[in-house]
Amino acid sequence: MADSVKDIQDQIIEEFSILDGDMEMTNFYIMELGQKLDPMDEEKKTDDNIVKGCQSKVWLTAWLEENKVFFSADSNTAITKGLVSLLTRIFSGQTPDDIINADLYFPQEIGMDRFIGTQRSNGFGAMIKQMKLYALALKSKIEA
Structure with a gap:
């Protein structure tokens, strides 16, 4: 069984x-994490998959496998790619409900606001x- 959202956050904090x-x-370290992110298929890097509200370009897709949600992501900047890699690590392989209801406390615990600034935040x-919106949409597919 995959680690829970809480377990993965605790690993990140450590x-x-x-x-x-x-x-x-x-x-x-954050940039290094971004380098380890699985490459995203170039054909998925479309305007439809861009996360709105990010200063950098961030592409994000999601799909279901055995009622678990998986994410693929990429960014055009190293730090942002590292940040999205943390989120894909936490959320990929979780159920839609676990993602929707997740309380993300790791950013406060690692003092993320000190090193990413308001825009990145x-x-x-x-x-x-x-x-979470992807998880909600995919949850409706399971229940359909």
Whole structure:
């Protein structure tokens, strides 16, 4: 069974705690996470898949496999790609309800607001909102 939303957030908090709040190291680590993101098919990088409200371009798609939601994402900037990789790590493989009802506390715990700024913070919120909307739409397919 996949780790829960809470378990994955706790793993992320632990990983970031090693960086000890060092902004340069934190930014480097986030960019590194983005590099590990599975590549997104180029044909999925369409205007329809762009997350609205992000300053950078962020493409996001979702699909169902055995009643679990999976995400594919990419961005044209390294930091944003790293941020969306954290979200795909948390939400991919979860049920629609687990995603819709998820309480994301890891950003506060790792002090994310200190190193991503207001614009990125708004974009991060837009990514979360889009993922929850995908989960809601996919949930209706399960129930149909």
